[in-house]
Amino acid sequence: MGRPLLVVENLSAVITTGRGPLTAVDGVSLSLDRGEVLGIVGESGSGKSVLARTIMGLHCSDPRFALSGTVKLDGRDVLGLEPSQLRAMWGPEVGMVFQDPMTALNPVKRVGTHLVEAVRKHQQVTRRDAVGQALDLLDMVGIPDPRRRINQFPHQLSGGMRQRVVIAMALANRPKLLIADEPTTALDVTVQRQILDLLDRLRGELGMAVIMISHDLGVVAGRTDRVAVMYGGEIVETADARSLFDAPRHPYASALLAAIPSLKGAPHQRLAAIDGTPPDLVMPPSGCRFAARCDAVHDDCRVQPPQLIFDGTHGTACHYPVNPLISTASNTSGDT
Amino acid sequence: MTNQSVKDDAGALGSASAAPSLRARRRAGAWRRTRRLFVRVAELMAVLFLVSLGTFALLSLIDTDPAVTILGEGHTQADYEAVREDLGLNDPLLERYADWLGSAAHGDLGASIVPPYHDVLDRIMAALPVSVELALLGVGMALLFSIPLAMWSAYHAGGRIDRWISAGTFSVLSVPSFLAGLLLIWLLSNGLGWFPRAEWSRLDEGLGANLYHAFLPALTIALAETALLTRVLRSDLITTLQEDYILAARAKGMGTVHIMFSDALRPSSFSAVTILGISLGRLIGSTVIVEYLFALPGMGTLVVGAARTGDYVTVQGAVLVIALIYVATNALIDLSYGYLDPRVRRSHA
Numbered sequence: 001m002g003r004p005l006l007v008v009e010n011l012s013a014v015i016t017t018g019r020g021p022l023t024a025v026d027g028v029s030l031s032l033d034r035g036e037v038l039g040i041v042g043e044s045g046s047g048k049s050v051l052a053r054t055i056m057g058l059h060c061s062d063p064r065f066a067l068s069g070t071v072k073l074d075g076r077d078v079l080g081l082e083p084s085q086l087r088a089m090w091g092p093e094v095g096m097v098f099q100d101p102m103t104a105l106n107p108v109k110r111v112g113t114h115l116v117e118a119v120r121k122h123q124q125v126t127r128r129d130a131v132g133q134a135l136d137l138l139d140m141v142g143i144p145d146p147r148r149r150i151n152q153f154p155h156q157l158s159g160g161m162r163q164r165v166v167i168a169m170a171l172a173n174r175p176k177l178l179i180a181d182e183p184t185t186a187l188d189v190t191v192q193r194q195i196l197d198l199l200d201r202l203r204g205e206l207g208m209a210v211i212m213i214s215h216d217l218g219v220v221a222g223r224t225d226r227v228a229v230m231y232g233g234e235i236v237e238t239a240d241a242r243s244l245f246d247a248p249r250h251p252y253a254s255a256l257l258a259a260i261p262s263l264k265g266a267p268h269q270r271l272a273a274i275d276g277t278p279p280d281l282v283m284p285p286s287g288c289r290f291a292a293r294c295d296a297v298h299d300d301c302r303v304q305p306p307q308l309i310f311d312g313t314h315g316t317a318c319h320y321p322v323n324p325l326i327s328t329a330s331n332t333s334g335d336t
Numbered sequence: 337m338t339n340q341s342v343k344d345d346a347g348a349l350g351s352a353s354a355a356p357s358l359r360a361r362r363r364a365g366a367w368r369r370t371r372r373l374f375v376r377v378a379e380l381m382a383v384l385f386l387v388s389l390g391t392f393a394l395l396s397l398i399d400t401d402p403a404v405t406i407l408g409e410g411h412t413q414a415d416y417e418a419v420r421e422d423l424g425l426n427d428p429l430l431e432r433y434a435d436w437l438g439s440a441a442h443g444d445l446g447a448s449i450v451p452p453y454h455d456v457l458d459r460i461m462a463a464l465p466v467s468v469e470l471a472l473l474g475v476g477m478a479l480l481f482s483i484p485l486a487m488w489s490a491y492h493a494g495g496r497i498d499r500w501i502s503a504g505t506f507s508v509l510s511v512p513s514f515l516a517g518l519l520l521i522w523l524l525s526n527g528l529g530w531f532p533r534a535e536w537s538r539l540d541e542g543l544g545a546n547l548y549h550a551f552l553p554a555l556t557i558a559l560a561e562t563a564l565l566t567r568v569l570r571s572d573l574i575t576t577l578q579e580d581y582i583l584a585a586r587a588k589g590m591g592t593v594h595i596m597f598s599d600a601l602r603p604s605s606f607s608a609v610t611i612l613g614i615s616l617g618r619l620i621g622s623t624v625i626v627e628y629l630f631a632l633p634g635m636g637t638l639v640v641g642a643a644r645t646g647d648y649v650t651v652q653g654a655v656l657v658i659a660l661i662y663v664a665t666n667a668l669i670d671l672s673y674g675y676l677d678p679r680v681r682r683s684h685a
Contacts, residue, residue, distance in 0.1 A: 058586060091589040103580040108602045108677060117598075118588040153678040169588060 003075065005176060005209050006032040006055070011069035013047075013054045022282045024050040026233040027069070029308075032226075034176065037203065037210045039220030039241065041256065042230035045278050048213045051230070052179045055211075056094055057086045074176060091122045095170030097199075099182040101162035105154035111138070111165050112150035118172040137168040140205075142198060160191035164198065171202065178203070179211045184219060196223060218260050221245060226313075229253045232279045232289035239314040249314070249321035252290045288319070296320055380663050387659040388440070388652060392433045395648040401425075402646035405450045423449050436652060445653035450645045456653035459638060464657065466536065467634035470626070471619035473550055474557030475612060481558065482565035482608075487596045489566065490573035501570075505563035517556040517629040524552060536632050553630040557623060561615055565608050572604035579603075602676055609676065613669030620665075621658035 013025040024047045032038050040048050050059070057078045059065040071078040073093060081089065098104035105114060115134035119125065125133070131150070138146035141164040154162055163183065170178060180199060184192035200223055203210050214220050220227055221241070228238040229250065237250040248254040258272040276293035279285055285292065287302040294301065301319055308317040403419040420426055424435070439446060445456040489501040508516070525531050531552045537545040576582065577600055585599045624636030635654060642650035673680045 056587065058583065087586075087589045087591060089589075090587050096584070096587040098580050098584055100580060104584045106581040106585070106599050106603070107679060109599075117590065117594075121589050155679045166584070169584065172588065 002034075004031045005034045005036075005074055006030075007070075007072040008055060009070045009072075011051070011054060011071060012067070013050050013059065014066040014068075015050070016064045016066070017282065019282045021066070023284065024233055024281060025054060026284075028230075028233075028235050029069075030228055030235065030238065032177070032209050032211065035203070035207050035209055036226065037212060037224045039224035039227040040211060040213045040230060041215070041217055041220055041227060043215050043278060045281075046230040047233040047281075048215075048230050049181055052096070052181050052211060052213055056090065056096060056179060057081060058096075060086060088122075091118060091173040091175065093175055094177040094179065095173070095175035097163075097167050097170050097178065097180040097183045100186040101159055101166050102154075102186065104166045105162055105169075107154055109153070110150070111152055111154065111157070114165065114169050115150075115172055118169055122173045133172070134168075137172055138165070140171070140202070141165070141168045143168075158191075159187050160194060163187060163191075163195050167195075167198065167202070171206065174206060175208060177209045177211065179213070181213045182215065183212070185215070192219070199223075217245075217256050229256065232284060233281055234289065234317065235308060235315070236290065236317045237315065238308070243314055247323040249316040249323050250290075250318045251294050251296050251320075251322055254322045255295075288317075296322070376667060380660075380667075383663050384656060384659055388437065388656050389433065391652055391655045392429070392436070392648070395643070395646075395651060396429050398643065398646065402449050402648070405645045405647075436649070440653075440656065445656070446649045448642070448647050448650050450647045456650050459650060460635070460654055460657050463633055463635045463638040463654075464620075465538075466632055467620045467623060467627075467636065468661075469546075469550060470553055470557060470623055470632070470634060471616055473547075473554035474619060475561055475616055477554055477558035478561035478565055478615075479612075481562040482569060483601070485562070485566045486569035486573055487601075489570045490577060490600075491592070491596065493570075493574050493577075498570075501566065505566050508559050508563040509567075511559075513556060513560055514625045514629060516559050517553070517626055520552055520556055521629070536630075553623075553626050553632060556626050556629070557619060564611060564615075568611055569604060569608045572607055573600055576600045576604040605676055606673070609669060609672055613666050617658075617662035617665045620661050621655075 008028060008030045011025055011028045012023065015022045015024050026047070028047075028051060030038070040051065042048050053059055054065075054067060055071050055073075055078070057071070059067065060079060060081070061083055067079055069079075073089070076089075078086075078089075105111075112131065112134050115137055116127070116130045119130040119133050120127070123130075134150060135146045138149060143149050143161060143164050149157070149161070154165070157165065167183075178199075183199065184195050187195060196219065199210065199212070202208075212220060212224055217227075224241045226238065227241050227244045228235045229244070229248075229252065230236070231252050237244065237248065237253045244253065245257065248257055252274075255272065255274045259274065274293055279289045279292070285302070287300070287304055288294070288297075288306050291297050291301040298320055304319070306317045306319050308315045402423060403416055403425065406419055407415060424432055427435075436446065443457075445460070448454050448456060448459065485501055485505075489498045492498050511519075532549060537549040582595060582599055585595050590599070621635055621639075623634060624640055626632070627634040627636045628640075635658060639651055639654045639658075642648075642654065
């Protein structure tokens with residue numbers, strides 16, 4: 001497959017807050033091949049969105065953010081780029097889909113303007129050609145009657161339609177990487193599926209890599225090649241989708257899976273919930289960050305932070321994994 | 337056309353069952369617009385009526401006697417009574433008001449009751465252009481200054497430039513306009529000799545000369561307005577810049593200047609535009625201090641001079657015109673909300 005499209009190494013993002021420095025992303029490493037789909041899962045506050053925006057370089061010029069580590073997108077060091085180089089990259093290299101289509105479109109701009117300005121920013125084309133491209137984009141994301149829709153304002157479209165426009169906007173310059181940050185969270189359940197199917201189809205058609213961020217494992221299931229589970233700013237488990245869903249090793253990943261309502265279970269059963277709240281990232285706990293909420297916690301978990309240890313492609317940051325492979329069980333616990 | 341729309345409505349999730357037909361909505365929209373127009377006109381009438389009545393009542397409380405102004409010193413009691421009778425000053429207040437209202441309704445604002453007995457409408461038409469020009473120039477300059485200042489400030493919110501701009505706007509706001517005017521005269525007119533003071537050149541005497549004379553008074557007005565607009569616009573811009581659509585615009589590679597003017601300014605300008613409308617109306621009627629300072633023949637000078645001589649007919653007429661402009665300006669501001677935010681428009685597309 002050659003060189004990976006995206007390589008993130010030991011990336012940290014520290015935000016200056018009124019209470020002190022908040023480590024939203026803490027030493028994250030990951031890589032993504034061309035055309036690959038990576039799911040990043042975690043509850044709110046786990047650092048997924050900050051991670052996504054940092055990978056894109058959106059926090060680069062923000063004085064409140066202290067970034068360290070490296071992000072290489074297609075061989076270029078994102079965190080070292082000048083603002084103008086970043087702007088040239090946003091669009092043709094990487095695009096972003098946002099959580100809430102109600103707020104991601106400017107209420108005073110027509111649908112067409114959103115697309116036309118994106119096209120003309122990166123391509124030397126006439127207005128007429130750009131409008132033509134905008135119509136094609138609307139058609140591509142499955143908006144009926146694009147000629148009428150292009151002149152409408154965002155508030156005249158339904159939520160699902162708006163999210164399609166947001167997707168069209170992100171794809172206007174055919175990025176190699178699309179970051180979808182909770183693309184369906186704000187939508188009706190029936191529309192969620194349509195949007196996910198659309199993203200699937202477009203990924204196939206355009207051959208781009210996708211990072212799909214969600215708090216919902218159900219969204220990621222069956223639509224991703226790899227999944228990374230985030231907790232407290234760290235990746236606690238990463239594996240190819242199949243082995244993560246079949247045999248999660250981190251107690252947090254396993255608890256998340258147990259919290260998905262299933263049609264197979266007995267009716268009127270209480271959903272398994274994870275008690276407690278995520279750790280305070282201004283003053284993170286010294287040992288494993290999940291220790292306070294973990295059912296299988298041992299004494300040393302509270303002292304010794306576990307490292308992300310790989311067994312092949314399956315990485316887990318836990319001293320006492322739930323589904324240890326026989327070959328590595330003794331190895332992992334003895335190591336640390 | 338109708339079929340097409342209905343089909344699309346059914347396609348848009350959620351609104352399928354509730355959406356009325358296109359024709360019904362269009363009819364409802366037309367009716368709503370007609371009704372709003374009626375309400376507008378009725379409001380205008382009510383405002384003008386109350387303002388003129390109020391002015392009339394207030395003027396009768398001032399004990400400046402136009403008869404004394406006309407006769408000067410050393411008149412007899414008989415002369416005095418005759419003049420008062422002649423002016424109709426002995427009639428009951430309401431009767432005088434009704435008389436005045438009757439002719440005003442026909443567009444006749446009467447003639448000044450003190451020498452040289454000029455027609456009131458003529459006097460207003462001579463003074464109004466000065467005030468309107470001053471107000472427009474002042475507000476225009478204020479916009480020119482405040483938009484970049486507010487953008488700069490909001491973009492670097494909390495930074496050093498922002499703090500300097502905030503301190504600057506606060507100090508300007510706390511300086512009374514007569515002092516600001518005096519300072520400007522002292523600096524730019526007396527000191528550097530760039531601009532004349534206490535002269536006015538009418539627009540028909542040439543645009544250059546006119547603007548040259550209008551610059552200092554307009555700048556005096558613009559100072560306070562700039563400070564006010566900058567503060568309001570800055571805080572709204574800061575809110576807007578937090579919006580997702582600003583991030584979305586950045587994420588597709590748009591530059592900072594484009595984002596500021598094309599994405600952030602319009603959604604942030606509601607409060608500023610409202611203030612602008614109020615300022616414009618206020619400035620046209622009551623830039624008395626600035627007019628006095630620069631000896632300009634504007635509306636403020638006209639009203640104050642008339643009130644001092646007890647020339648209630650002139651005051652009445654001027655106040656009526658000022659009120660009319662006030663209401664008209666604010667109606668325009670209301671209309672502009674539809675441009676600023678398409679969601680305010682009655683959609684019937």
